[in-house]
Structures are given as structure tokens and as C-alpha cells.
Amino acid sequence: MMCQICGAVTEKGFTTSVTDLGTCLIIVRNVPCYKCTECSEVMYTGDVVRRLEQVIETAKRMTQEVSIIDFGRAA
Numbered sequence: 778m779m780c781q782i783c784g785a786v787t788e789k790g791f792t793t794s795v796t797d798l799g800t801c802l803i804i805v806r807n808v809p810c811y812k813c814t815e816c817s818e819v820m821y822t823g824d825v826v827r828r829l830e831q832v833i834e835t836a837k838r839m840t841q842e843v844s845i846i847d848f849g850r851a852a
């Protein structure tokens with residue numbers, strides 16, 4: 778997978794996804810991603826994006842102001 782911003786090589790890793798929904802903040806840790814070695818842009822595969830959306834959807838139903846979720850355990 779190449780970087781969509783600068784075209785450099787990306788490497789596999791994990792990141793923390795932060796989604797601000799206005800009324801609440803959803804933090805998902807240990808999300809598998811590809812990180813650009815040049816500009817540090819983070820990219821997700823389609824599978825991860827879909828799973829992340831599901832995790833965020835589930836978290837939204839819980840009425841906490843801040844949700845911290847471990848991707849590995851939630852997905």
C-alpha cells in the first residue's frame with residue numbers, strides 16, 4: 778500500500794482513532810493501519826474502516842461523554 782498523499786511507502790502499524798461527535802468523543806485504540814514513512818499520513822484498509830464504523834456506532838448508543846475502546850477486543 779502506498780501513501781495517498783505523497784506516494785511514499787507505508788508500513789503496517791497500529792494507531793488510535795479519535796472521533797469527535799460533538800456531544801461525545803469516541804477513542805478507539807489499537808486500530809490496525811498503514812502509516813506513511815514520509816509524511817505520517819495514516820490509512821486504513823476497507824475492512825478496518827467498516828469495523829471501525831461498527832465500533833463507533835455501538836459506542837454512540839452508550840451515552841457516555843468519552844468512550845475509550847480497544848479495537849482488538851471490540852471487533
Ligand SMILES: [Zn+2]
Pocket residue numbers: 780781782783784785813814815816817818
Ligand atoms: Zn505520505
